[in-house]
Amino acid sequence: MRTPAAPDPARFRVLVVEDDDTIGRHLESGLLGNGYAPAWSRTGAGALAEAARSPYDVLLLDLGLPDMDGLDVARTLRARFPDLLIIILTARTDDIDVIAGLDAGADDYLVKPFSLTVLLARLRAHLRRRAIAAPPQEPIRLGDLVVDVTARRCTLHDHEVALRPKEFELLAVLARHTGEAVSRESLMAEVWDENWFGSTKTLDVTMAGLRRRLTDAVARPYRVPRITTLRGHGYRLEQG
CATH class of the missing domain: 1.10.10.10 (Winged helix-like DNA-binding domain superfamily/Winged helix DNA-binding domain)
Incomplete structure (x- = not known):
């Protein structure tokens, strides 16, 4: 199987939606330090407004937001931006919660606590898959x-x-x-x-x-x- 080249982080804008200041700052600085272009919103409403103002490639979404359910944010942004890569960040580990997140439109999920190294590896994996240009195929x-x-x-x-x-x-x-x-x-x-x-x-x-x-x-x-x-x-x- 052909291994595609690693994606260039500088090409991708990442919207972090996380109400915890410590986690939010850690994600923002970690993404910035690895070449991504991050923006950080602490609320669901703020994330929806930010996504409407400017296009993003990736959404890192905490489910436990103070103003609205993160699943509603995922559904709304998936409907508006079909190609948006959505990764849910959650402390919920039950299968039903994982299913709900993926059904809401998420591409993947990470269970808290997680390391920045693991998150960056997941991002590279998803973005590498999307970078492959496949030739036209018959239906x-x-x-x-x-x-x-x-x-x-x-x-x-x-x-x-x-x-x-x-x-x-x-x-x-x-x-x-x-x-x-x-x-x-x-x-x-x-x-x-x-x-x-x-x-x-x-x-x-x-x-x-x-x-x-x-x-x-x-x-x-x-x-x-x-x-x-x-x-x-x-x-x-x-x-x-």
């Missing part, structure tokens, strides 16, 4: 489902299925290997990063979201591929 047709990787569109019988960015990328990898067993390690490498480290819970939550959106889209007897779990290995996409 993949699986029954009534069409996965158009070049246009980043998923349609079911000509009706678009709204997928989160990582849900689409996960489906695209499985679709390219229809009928084949794809390991968890391969999925993490292709959808997130080949140098990924830490928990793979993100994969499980993203897979659950992908399955749910495909199931919800099947209101009629369309032919939709089935995602089979291969315990101890990974997943396989099978023709519907």
Whole structure:
């Protein structure tokens, strides 16, 4: 697999949304010291106003804000800026909280306390994935489902299925290997990063979201591929 070049931090503007002064200052100075262009907001309302004034590439979002739920901030900014990289910073560790964050539009999450080194590695991993320029590809047709990787569109019988960015990328990898067993390690490498480290819970939550959106889209007897779990290995996409 080709390893893309490391992204240039100076290209990316990062909006930090964190009400804790110590954590906020640490993140702001750490990002600045590593070449990023950070801005820091202590409230959800302030973050929404700042994002409206100026474009950002990355949102580092604390969920426990003093004026509003961080999930509402994530939903609002995801709707306004589909390409915004959203990483949630949270002290909440229950699966339901992680699922809620990813469902709100986040690409990833970090559980507090975390080191700046880990955060910077996650940022590089996500931004490196986004920097890859893929050549145009023919749409993949699986029954009534069409996965158009070049246009980043998923349609079911000509009706678009709204997928989160990582849900689409996960489906695209499985679709390219229809009928084949794809390991968890391969999925993490292709959808997130080949140098990924830490928990793979993100994969499980993203897979659950992908399955749910495909199931919800099947209101009629369309032919939709089935995602089979291969315990101890990974997943396989099978023709519907």
